[in-house]
Each structure stands twice: as structure tokens, then as C-alpha cells.
Amino acid sequence: MRSLRSRRYFSAALTPGGGAEGFPADALGRRLTIIASGFIFIVGVIVSSYLAYTLAALIVGRLIIGFALGGTRP
Numbered sequence: 001m002r003s004l005r006s007r008r009y010f011s012a013a014l015t016p017g018g019g020a021e022g023f024p025a026d027a028l029g030r031r032l033t034i035i036a037s038g039f040i041f042i043v044g045v046i047v048s049s050y051l052a053y054t055l056a057a058l059i060v061g062r063l064i065i066g067f068a069l070g071g072t073r074p
Contacts, residue, residue, distance in 0.1 A: 041068035 025033040048061025
């Protein structure tokens with residue numbers, strides 16, 4: 001049950017990430033947007049792995065990761 005809930009948070013962040021990354025991709029170019037998404041992904045991994053002492057911190061980390069992955073989708 002928890003894995004399903006975790007997938008929902010992860011999937012919920014993909015949609016806004018894909019929508020929010022459209023403008024930077026047009027303004028900066030696809031390559032720089034993918035590089036920026038990689039750095040956002042690293043921040044999400046750090047938050048969800050090293051700083052996740054509570055469930056809320058884990059959810060925030062997963063949302064950051066989902067946002068970053070949503071921005072790399074074409």
C-alpha cells in the first residue's frame with residue numbers, strides 16, 4: 001500500500017514538472033534545461049535520502065525528483 005501511495009506522489013510531480021519546464025526549454029534551450037533538471041534531481045535525492053527523517057521530508061524529496069524528471073520528458 002505504501003508503494004502505491006509513493007507512486008502517486010511521484011506521478012503527481014511529473015505533470016507540473018513537465019509543464020513548468022516548457023518555458024525554460026524555449027528560452028534557454030533543451031540542453032541547459034536537461035542539465036538544470038539533473039541538478040534539481042540531485043537536490044531531490046539528497047533530500048529524500050539523507051534528510052528524510054520524517055515522512056513529510058520524504059514526500060518533499062519525491063516531489064522534487066518528480067519535478068526534475070517531468071522536466072526531462074519531451
